[in-house]
Amino acid sequence: MSAMAKLKPKHFLWQVDGRVAKIRLDRPERKNPLTFDSYAELRDTFRDLVYADDVDAVVFLPNGGNFCSGGDVHDIIGPLVKMDMKQLLAFTRMTGDFVKAMLNCGKPIIAAIDGVAVGAGAIIAMASDIRIATPEAKTAFLFTRVGLAGCDMGACAILPRVIGQGRAAELLYTGRTMNAAEGERWGFYNRLVEPAALEADALDMAARIVSGPTFAHGITKTQLNQEWSMGLDQAIEAEAQAQAICMQTGDFERAYNAFVAKEKPVFEGN
Numbered sequence: 001m002s003a004m005a006k007l008k009p010k011h012f013l014w015q016v017d018g019r020v021a022k023i024r025l026d027r028p029e030r031k032n033p034l035t036f037d038s039y040a041e042l043r044d045t046f047r048d049l050v051y052a053d054d055v056d057a058v059v060f061l062p063n064g065g066n067f068c069s070g071g072d073v074h075d076i077i078g079p080l081v082k083m084d085m086k087q088l089l090a091f092t093r094m095t096g097d098f099v100k101a102m103l104n105c106g107k108p109i110i111a112a113i114d115g116v117a118v119g120a121g122a123i124i125a126m127a128s129d130i131r132i133a134t135p136e137a138k139t140a141f142l143f144t145r146v147g148l149a150g151c152d153m154g155a156c157a158i159l160p161r162v163i164g165q166g167r168a169a170e171l172l173y174t175g176r177t178m179n180a181a182e183g184e185r186w187g188f189y190n191r192l193v194e195p196a197a198l199e200a201d202a203l204d205m206a207a208r209i210v211s212g213p214t215f216a217h218g219i220t221k222t223q224l225n226q227e228w229s230m231g232l233d234q235a236i237e238a239e240a241q242a243q244a245i246c247m248q249t250g251d252f253e254r255a256y257n258a259f260v261a262k263e264k265p266v267f268e269g270n
Helices: 036-049 073-080 085-104 120-127 142-146 155-163 165-174 180-186 195-210 214-229 232-246 250-260
Strands: 012-017 020-025 057-061 109-113 116-118 130-133 138-140 177-179
Touching: 012 036, 020 036, 020 195, 036 073, 036 085, 057 195, 085 120, 085 214, 109 120, 109 195, 116 120, 120 138, 120 155, 130 180, 130 195, 142 165, 155 165, 177 180, 195 214, 214 232
Parallel strands: 020 057, 057 109, 109 130, 116 138
Antiparallel strands: 012 020, 138 177
């Protein structure tokens, strides 16, 4: 296991407070676009989170009134048009690996969205476990608007599971903006809050999660992702095995003892 509280990334802001890691992309003057370097550093960070014993949840936060404007036009899209197929595939695999790392990090991820969350920014929100937004949030999977397919970084697999096949198809074919009210109504956003309350609301949710049985939360995240590709019988058996593992933890016994004593359980994540 490792500690990540002292991580000093070069391409985004990072802070660990009370076992919650806070991430902000740090180019607010350009609505926080991603670069080759920030993609790679985020991927590596989420890969390392698997082994972190001082982080139990992650919150993506906006910066300067916006979440993320996607891949930087000058730093990413410009160079991409000059690359050969081998180089392009290396890039698209790397961005996909970032999403895989988010899904497989073992920690619940909350995205707090204000302003624009478009392109890869929409993907980060989509790949998070919980999404909270302001009424000003604007989300667009705008890949077709730059001449690309909508199937980017897992969008065709994940987005239909979040909002339904027809709605996902509309957004991915047209690249249009989904406003906050639509996003909440369609189930993309768990809820809408006012901008002044967004960060506190997201961090309160994270605090509630990390106060729970965090080992079991990791199991829940694993099952939520792995059961996409399972049949019902496989899923039920996988959950039987997963729950039996959780029944061996100290947190399970702590919850029982607290119930008997008519007290609130204090979980320790083991």
